[in-house]
Amino acid sequence: MRERELPKSYEPKGVEEKWYSHWLEKGYFHANENDDSKPTYSIVIPPPNITGSLHMGHALNCTLQDILCRWKRMEGYNVLWMPGTDHAGIATQNVVEKELAREGLTRHDLGRDEFLKRVWAWKDKFGNYIIEQLKRLGASCDWERTRFTMDEGFSQAVREVFVRLYEEGLIYRGDYMVNWCPRCRTALSDLEVEYEDEEGGLWYIAYPLEEGTGEVVVATTRPETLLGDTAVAVNPKDPRYRGIVGKRVILPVVERPIPIISDAYVDMEFGTGALKITPAHDPNDFEIGKAHGLEAVNVMNPDGSMNERAGKYAGMDRFECRKAIVKALEEKGLLRKFEPYVHSVGHCYRCHTAIEPYISTQWFVRARPLAEQAIKAVEEGKTRIIPENWTKVYYEWMYNIRDWCISRQIWWGHQIPAWHCKTCGEISVSREEITRCLHCGSGDIERDPDVLDTWFSSALWPFGTMGWPEMTKTLERFYPTSCLVTGFDILFFWVARMMMMGLKFMGDVPFQHVYIHALIRDEEGQKMSKTKGNVIDPLRMMERYGTDAFRFTLAAFAAQGRDIRMSEKRIEGYRHFVNKIWNASRFVLMNLDGYTPGELDLEALTPVHRWILSRLTHAVAQANKALKAYEFDRYAGVIYQFTWHEFCDWYVEFSKESLYRGTTEERLGAQRVLVTCLDTILRLAHPVMPFVTEEIWQHLPVSGDSIVVAPFPKPEEAWTDQALEEEFALVMDVITAVRNIKAEAGLPLTKRIKALAKASGNPLAVLVREAPRIKALAFLEEFKVNEDLQRPLHSALAIVKGIEVYVPLSGLVDIGKEVARLEKELAKVTRELERVERKLANESFLKKAPAHVVEKEKRIHQEIVKKREKINSSLEMFHGLM
């Protein structure tokens, strides 16, 4: 027997801990790869960085996944939600290096092996922090399977992929211009560069002609790179420079002659139409330099300082050097002009240092062949992106994909499984550690010191976590995954690459659906960031308002295609909703004396109870539909609307008649319907509010071990009763009308007065039948309904659905108030009438609009005309009295 009493108020803290550990104990979140009896549903978590702590983005992302997983689990699926964390190469290395810096050390002081030990130690200590926070959020992951992108099995997958891509020629190594972060001292992929407009300058520098007296003026935003100039280029069509192509200019400061070349790339409109060419420090110049066979003079060190090729500027920081060069040019009288200039500057996405285009030897993935499959898979519908408009963004990027620089000059990560032979100079790539060159057998080999881009391993996440390269039971059962839930900010970084790798190595897409959710912003629509100080800490929100209220808020605002503006006030608002459910449950539980469980007998139930069941099944249908369509906001909205404004506001109040004044049979019927509704609401809401629903559900007289594994509600077609819903719409309108009259007349709602209604036909029968409830909810001492009632003198009038409701007010209120109320009503009705009459006067409308629309307008017209007549005559009556 379950406890029937709930405490006065809901205390989330203890309840959440209690049930979460209970669920873990019962193993509800564990997916069984050997279970053939159920359909499968799988999701891999976007692995959070081990350096991270739970922020709003994680909270939203995981709440949505948890909703899906809990929903599917309740629907009887074998659900795998694969959890884990990402080693986050640069980010983690940065964190540990900072820690070292506090001890006055650099990673080079420790050496590679010692440093890596430090990182692992750090990971063991802090790396699981975020996992614990996800548990706090209620995430129903299969924690027994928790993976890490650097664990042994995963490393094996990474090596396997690298070797196979290398063998197929899809990975190559070479000297190219890459994005270089001088602070992290590593190459970055194109995606890892964030461009921002910065106020810089455009310096116009004169390059004197070697022969004669002329000069060529070039414009540049980066004067310091002049040290590495190896040409000046002009457009071949530019008449201004036609005569001097092929001649040479003297590179200022360096005092070295460099050629004037012509290249169609040069924009005649920009600056002076002459462009300095620095092949080692600009991607375009690099290309032009290659085309013209120019030398690339690298004047910088990997840390962004100037190197020995910069002559007397050697050792100077690049930005210091810029100033120094400008000063030198001024002194030499070669600076022709300066103008402020806003241009886009790339920054490292990890440390925000301005990146440097830099030539170095790097490893690349040839992306195009992989992208072709990834495009095809989406075109063929094997993977569906939701909302659909992201599909176009995905295609756009895939069509224009460029090779992917995957080597990083850091230590924390998957070291590239390639060895350089000092004897024959060849590269050996191998799945296993090797000690001899695979080409010449020499033992004088050295492993490539670089590690792989973190995203290279993340790309393998959907199958790497399931045991690949072994073809495990888990893979067979759960790959491809059902859905990936993620933010659009990593669509290219991660989703696109998982698509490519999944198709390449599993021969199938990694996920059937990709649901792209919004970004969370602050109240003003600003991106949340620590530097702006506008972050809302999810843990504090859960602490303060309870996890369920927090999760419900996230879901309620997760409308597709729009960012979420989050504020604490909203979370507080939804805590009220949690409280509402709690109190409604208390009401139900404290009215279960004499309750016995049993099937609902529709025939035996009085109309009001069948009415709420009809509404309930409608809500259930809508919630199911919303979840299927990933409309989390609607799903939450349906629960909110039905629970609060239909179940609590109306049905609970109606049910009191049956509970307090009904027959034993009626009372039991009401109890069963109350329990059914509440049980259904709880099961419907469980995916989004797991804790409070479990806590209440465990008090309900229903069978089952846990709401986690209780069936998700399905619409009961037999409960739908459209006619009954219309009848109660009328009943509620009548009640509202009486309440309105009272309120506008300045009477307290609870003031017991009389009311009359003039109706006929079915409405008459309905109002007679429902009179007890109308009396209760409108606080009437008497409610008289009849076909031909005499309207009492001094009575207020309301017309609902053609039915006249009279509320005698003599002696209760001054007539002026009622007149004012009626005049307001008249104005409204008149406005409406004008609209309808305009429409019905339009012949084209009558001719061309569908018949049912015309019929409807005519019906409305009749109704309004009648209503207006009544109001008018009522007003006349009152005016006569005044």
Place this chain on the structure above:
RNA sequence: AGGCGGAUAGCUCAGUGGGAGAGCACCGGCCUUACAAGCCGGGGGUCGCAGGUUCGAGUCCUGUUCCGCCUACCA
């Protein structure tokens, strides 16, 4: 430069060619045997602007303004 969103009540946002909605905020009333974290009632709108299609447009089309984001090698 190209692409994608958004613009509807004071705020945040739904809205499916056919009586403009919700939540919060606001105003007024109320301890009503679940809930004052509540209940009841109410006021609030040129649906960014201009055209067009249509019997009918918040909704579809074209243009336009503002805001946000993404992609891109403009020195």
